[in-house]
Amino acid sequence: MNWRMPAEGEPHDRTWMAFPSTGYSLGDTAEEQHEARSTWAAVAHAIAEFEPVTVVVDPAEVDFAARYLSSSVDTIEAPLNDAWMRDIGPTFVLSDDGTVSTRGAVDWVFNGWGAQDWAQWDLDSKIGAFVTEASGAVAITSPLVNEGGGIQVDGAGTVLVTETVQLDPGRNPNLSKADVEAELARTIGAKKVIWLPYGLARDQERFGTRGHVDIVAAIPSPGVVLVHDQLDASHPDHARGHHIADTLAASTDAAGNEWDIVRVPAPKELRDEEGYVDYSYINHLVVNGGVIACSFGDPNDDVAAGILSDVYPGRKVVTVDARALFARGGGIHCITQHQPSAVVR
Template sequence: MTMTSAQGAQTGATPESPAAQGFAMPAEFAPHDACWMLWPQRPDTWRYGAKPAQQAFVEVATAIAESETVFVGVNDEQYENARVQLPDHVRVVELSSNDAWMRDVGPTFLTHPDGRLAMVDWEFNAWGGLQGGLYFPWDKDRRIRTKIAEMLGIERFVAPVVLEGGAIHVDGEGTLLTTEECLLNANRNPDLSRAEMERLLCDTLGVEKVIWLPRGCHLDETDGHVDNLACFVAPGEVALTWTDDEADPQHAISREALAVLENATDARGRTLTVHRLPQPGPLHIGEDEASGIDRLSHSHPRRPGDRMAGSYVNFYIGNSVVVMPLLDPARDDEARDLLQALFPTRRVIGVPAREILLGGGNIHCITQQQPRP
């Protein structure tokens, strides 16, 4: 498996891996220069022409913009609408996409000790391609990373492996968290073994140890992205979605993950402290919510009564804020208090996020941090 830089891709040159050159992926809780988002408009993902979702995205962007610069990429036909709705200090740029999941279609940023910023350009196949993918085509999504590299004038490492940003979490000190359900799924990279995938992650992201959780959240349509189940909140500390209801399928998934985490050590040899965040709900799609979505043969069906993979772990860590989804009035305050205790130097902002969840993800899924080199 070969990795090329954007410059070398034209000639077939094979430079050293990012890690060999000194690049690494920082933790999300490390300082940022910016946050990148995309504007929702796809009618088979977002109900009622995406108007309710757009309002939720505006609230997320506004909250993060208290902490750092926010860029929102917009298709040309929605540019004026987005510019009017978003605050003036949020930067709106024309950046065409097939849908609005910047975590997965955007770049994974890398930093170098000498102050350089670079990015990884993974392959993207809409979470499974023609074997369970969520929509077709995804041609505009695949160009987003190249365009952002051009905008920022940074090196782009082309990694010939299908991987979405929501499938990985790092602690910035050599440890990566992921799930077997996603990264080893036959609809992503069927020819790669676990050992080969692990080597590629280390070479690309500058990590030294991969902790594999078995599965992602129950009915997560991304095939088990880790960012909906568990994430690093500090070196040696992990937040994990949890339910005490043994009859809920999520209980067994969280219990499996807890066993792995409690028996693991990170790249520095530390045992992990696991903080349990309550699961909202369970949450299901309402009749009125399903009726507002265009039903197309090539898109993921969203039916009344379908359970959604709601999780409070799907939050964004900004420089001075943590932006969390509000999903369940019975659990929101408890989750907010737990997150505030985990991030005492940041202000936790809750944003009504059911409209984002109806599209299949949440706040972490629609954001991508640009680290400060």
Template sequence: MKTLLTNPKLDGFRMPGEFEKHEGCWIIWPERPDNWREGGKPAQKIFAEVAKAISEFEPVSMVVSRGQYSNARHMLPDQIRVVEMANDDSWIRDCGPTFVKNDLTGEIRGVDWTFNAWGGLVDGLYFPWDDDDHIAQKVCELERKDRYRLNDFVLEGGSIHVDGEGTLITTEECLLSEGRNSSLTKEEIENVLKEYLNIEKIIWLKRGIYLDETNGHVDNICNFVRPGEVVLAWTDDESDPQYEISKECYDILKNERDAKGRPITVHKLYVPKPILITKEESEGVDAVDGTLPRMEGDRLAASYVNYYTANGGIVMPLFGDPNDERALSLLNELYPDRKVVGVYAREILLGGGNIHCITQQEPL
């Protein structure tokens, strides 16, 4: 593996959309007791279900710590590769590499952004985060992919979505937050994204899902179904703080055009009713200085938008809510050529997120 000193745009590489063909998928096993209740045991069962569901469509690699290797290997089906690797927590979409592709040669490379746990010492969610910041390099090493490393630019994979044809969607709440790249202007941030993802147009939404502790990652509120078409987290309840946020995003998207000049079709993907942390769930998480507590009654950032687009499949979160069926129905309609699989995801949500994976794009 080489660390390259150029950038993907100069070298003719682009970031594909998640809906394009993958070589495989990477996930990190949950365990830290100050984030996952009961030492991650309930979440581990759900992560195993997610991995099994995705493995129906493409190869899956599960990153586990040394102490969890035997346990994970026992819980996971044989077809899932288990890789021992030091890590701080289980959000590989955010700390792992962004894969870029050269369409002429089929070569795949990784972009290794700086990771600082969603805000570093300003408003990050845990400390230290150095093991997570090494994940991207290690994944590139194992996959024999050369990488581009940015030592002075913080970005998480969940903070961006692309259509593979020159358009990127993100949120100002996240990318312009003080704990990331506060020394850079909005234009300078745009220039880095254009160079390292080879995109032409950036659509800036204002905010992400209500109370999203990642400072409003776009992956929980808006996702590309295909070029020119997105799903947007939505509620009709005007008394819910989410309504104002979603309506603001909707208005922006309906008045934008993508890099190819196309208007954007927006499909409303209704959120579940507010999901609150129970006393039992709160008491199951260790209280540790430097990490975000899980308090009884706190509202979780629940959304169906944070699904995973696999080869021939969609793996989506379910919450035991009446809108589960509504979400399943819409995704089946939007992806007629893919099998939609739901996994009950409350335990993942309690850890601060939804289904979190990274994709390796497939060469031509």
């Protein structure tokens, strides 16, 4: 079959998530654990206003999930190490013969974001296959070490990646750009792969992903790309954002069109107790009729929501405070994985 990864704005059947379980994201104290569970639940409930949500819950967390999640959210049990469904879950694709769309699911190799010394993935590495089976999708296995947060698409063959992820020695030490592009063509229908140099600075630190693209750039519609724009020159992401925008400006999409680059200002908050933050409005989820966006209690929250409303016309923008997510290493897009609809014509 010829597979195509749809744009995120195409119709969904549901969104998949995972509930925080014992480990890095849940936290050690009762206060930290309540914060994590409450935030993951808030995202699930926001999505449930637009489309079905299924949350994978570790057996040890079933009672907590029942306490934090309402009946509007479906749950299913499976052992977990962590709760970043974008990365541990499969990437859904479609194959269309003109009358019926078959849904597939790419099960990438997951190795803890490049075999990080703090990560555990013996359980999470099995979630891609588990969700694939539960969804009824056709299983597509891949030898590529990759995560859903490491790719952004326009649904028409354009794929954004970063050199620091797919070419990471901890992920794919023996692969070239050509090798990666060939596998992306086979699995998700890539016709044009655009290599960005890196992600955000905080994401390159010890507890980061080493540069996921879904925090720096997103494609709301063909030919339009959102780029994280840190306006304060003292922040290391100021230069990074400009370099990423310049890289995109020098490229075209799979159809040969130049990009309409929309810069999304970063929150004004620059630092937390760990250093420079990587707060980003790029890390949002598009759902049926809506956009679930990050907020940070920041003056730029409304500015970013307005931009998202403009680039996703006809969709309601709903914000969820994502500071607890970013403190743990990601955002709303990172904890969700959308399942596109397979439509019979």
